[in-house]
Amino acid sequence: MQTKHSVGQASGLVWRSLCAVVWLCLWGGQSAAQTAPCKALVATGNPEYTPYLWRDPADDTRLIGANADLMQLLSKEIGVPIEVKYVGSWARVQEQAKGGRVDLIAGAFFTLQRLEYMDYFYPAFRSTRTVIWTSPKNTFAYKSWSDLKGRKGLTVINNSFGEAFDRYAKEFLQIDEASQLEQAFRMLGVGRAQYIVYEEDPGRALATKLGYDELKTSSVAVSNEGLHLTLAHQSPCNTGELRGRIAKALYKLTKDNVMKPLVETNIQRWRQQAEP
Secondary structure: OHHHHHHHHHHHHHHHHHHHHHHHHHHHHHHHHHHOOOOOEEEEOOOEEOOOEEEEOOEEEEEEOHHHHHHHHHHHHHOOOEEEEOOOOHHHHHHHHHOOOOOEEEEEOOOOHHHHOEEEOOOOOEEEEEEEEEOOOOOOOOOOHHHHOOOEEEEEOOOOOOHHHHHHHHHHOEEEEEOOHHHHHHHHHOOOOOEEEEEHHHHHHHHHHHOOOOOEEOOOOOEEEEEEEEEEOOOOOOOHHHHHHHHHHHHHHHHOOOHHHHHHHHHHHHHHHHOO
């Protein structure tokens, strides 16, 4: 009986030892994967966001613009290559970030919903002004959000203009979504909407290119929101160490006000490309 008991104890000990070894191997593998250095980052953003981002006419797989230039400055600061890619519409960009198929979004407004799938870096690297766009035949004057009640509006799908306006619009306004800003401009032109909600600078750049120079914009802003750099939760590069490096570098670049000359340069760049 003593021999059988000893054998049973030995077998149990061997089994527990094997389990411990397997667990340590798995834990060690996961730990190594989590701490592996990030060798490259993929950034993307809204491809209809001139002068901040738009598709490169020379290579339509790339995005260029002020935000893309900022990513290259950030890359030098953190010592990690950053590729700024075109992955589709603004809606698709956000879906790609949710799945961790891109690492960074180079320019996003803050919303609580987006906090569910990406981290925000502070401070915002640029402040943008959102306005109301109307046709030349428009007969109503925009002064406050309440002026939009009872009127049919448009914006681009999955767009946000700040938590406060988004909540107000959801409760009180009728704002449909177009897949692209160009489609929204066409719908406004044929009377399928009475106004568009969109940022002033990117909207004006596209309107000029498409020949919609007659469109009017409100003198009163709907909102003034900050553009943030974000990092997807599912990105394999999302570690505390890299977040710290990015935050420190972005703070430095923002303090140096690098976006001002980048925006001015890319406004001229866009105008040259838009010329026939």
